[in-house]
Amino acid sequence: MNGKLKIYCLCFIIIYAVFFAHIVYDEGKLAIAGFEFGYAQSATGNGNVHVCGSYVEPVDGSVTFPSVIVNEKTGEEVHFEMRQILAFLSDFPxxxxxxxxxxxxxxxxxxxxxxxxxxxxxxxxxxxxxxxxxxxxxxxxxxxxxxxxxxxxxxxxxxxxxxxxxxxxxxxxxxxxxxxxxxxxxxxxxxxxxxxxxxxxxxxxxxxxxxxxxxxxxx
Amino acid sequence: MAIIVNLDVMMAKQKVSLNELSQRVDITQANLSILKTGKAKAIRFSTLNALCKELDCQPGDILEFRED
Known part of the structure; x- marks a missing residue:
């Protein structure tokens, strides 16, 4: 096999393996947690839950920082805005x-x-x-x-x-x-x-x- | 294709084999076979020249146009 091709293939395999492992690790955690939670819920008979995941933006537009949290390092209030949410709903319309x-x-x-x-x-x-x-x-x-x-x-x-x-x-x-x-x-x-x-x-x-x-x- | 290669006819007329002709015109047997079986997509003037010279014929004797 051509030397360059060998190097490119090796790079591709490494990058793809890392990429796939990262996805499996990242999404796998969520999948396992979701499965365990659903399993526990089904045991109690309350399996009617829903998880929402989406991008969000402030109603007044980006960079309006409508939310407030406390900076535990200084104790002061910090304005911030969310970009993405993952919400768990046990009660929904x-x-x-x-x-x-x-x-x-x-x-x-x-x-x-x-x-x-x-x-x-x-x-x-x-x-x-x-x-x-x-x-x-x-x-x-x-x-x-x-x-x-x-x-x-x-x-x-x-x-x-x-x-x-x-x-x-x-x-x-x-x-x-x-x-x-x-x-x-x-x-x-x-x-x-x-x-x-x-x-x-x-x-x-x-x-x-x-x-x-x-x-x-x-x- | 509309162009028909009559190399096999000319070879039969001249009673020359593929192997012999390939040696005389200095073309590989494989390439001459491509030409003979009509699989060729193009023919060089130098090849046509060599074939005409060896088979003692005109280009029109080797190549023929037939309506599809």
Whole structure:
């Protein structure tokens, strides 16, 4: 295998492993805590709880600092504003619209799909590296694989957008915090940009592969 | 494709084998086979020149246009 390719692959594996481990550690804590809590609640018969997680902004606009906390180091009151919340509700309005409940369900399903897609990407990457290691650079299969990764990244972006919108709508339906409102916040555009760049790259590679095929079949 | 390569016909007329022709025109057998089977996408003037010289024919004898 090409030396540079080895280094790039090694970097990719390390970064992806760290990234995935971080996600599993970060989200795993929440998942385990949620499961344990739900299990305990089901034992008491009170399992009707809801957790809202969303970006929030002050009703009067950003940087208006509507909340107050005490700085325990100096004892003075400090004005602040929240950017994100994670709220646990054991009592919530009865008249939650059906579409909000459907969106909540869809969010859970799409989150699981997103995890599956994140696991699937390295497998496609492995197949590309394997074929390149066998000196097959411009194969149609490889181009399709790159295209597939690009489409998966675009799909991940769309899923995150949906989840963001869904959690915002859900939080607004379940919760009203004084001085704040839930809002969509910023999307993570990195997967969108990477997906689009890879899509462009796959088209360039397809063009190159066609030129190479023509060159190979010129006698 | 609309362009038909009649190399096999010319080879049969001249009673020359693929191996022999490939040695005479200095092209690999694999490439000559691509040309003979019609898989080639293009042909260089130098190749056409060498083939015409060895098979004692015109380019039109090797290449033919047929409506699809």
């Amino acid at each position: 009865e008249n939650i619209p059906a579409y909000v409940k459907i969106m909540d369900g869809a969010t859970i399903i799409l989150s699981l799909i997103m995890v599956a897609l994140f696991i699937y990407i390295p497998f496609i990457g492995y197949r590309i590296v394997k074929s390149v290691a066998q000196n097959v650079f411009y194969s149609i299969k490889n181009i399709r694989r790159i295209r597939k990764i690009a489409l998966i990244l675009l799909m991940i972006f769309l899923i995150t957008v949906f989840i963001n919108l869904s959690t915002t709508i859900s939080t607004n339906a379940y919760l009203q915090i004084t001085g704040y409102r839930a809002y969509v916040g910023t999307f993570d555009y990195s997967s969108l940009f990477t997906g689009l760049i890879m899509l462009i790259l796959s088209e360039i590679l397809r063009y190159t592969a066609n030129i190479k095929e023509e060159q190979d079949l010129t006698v």
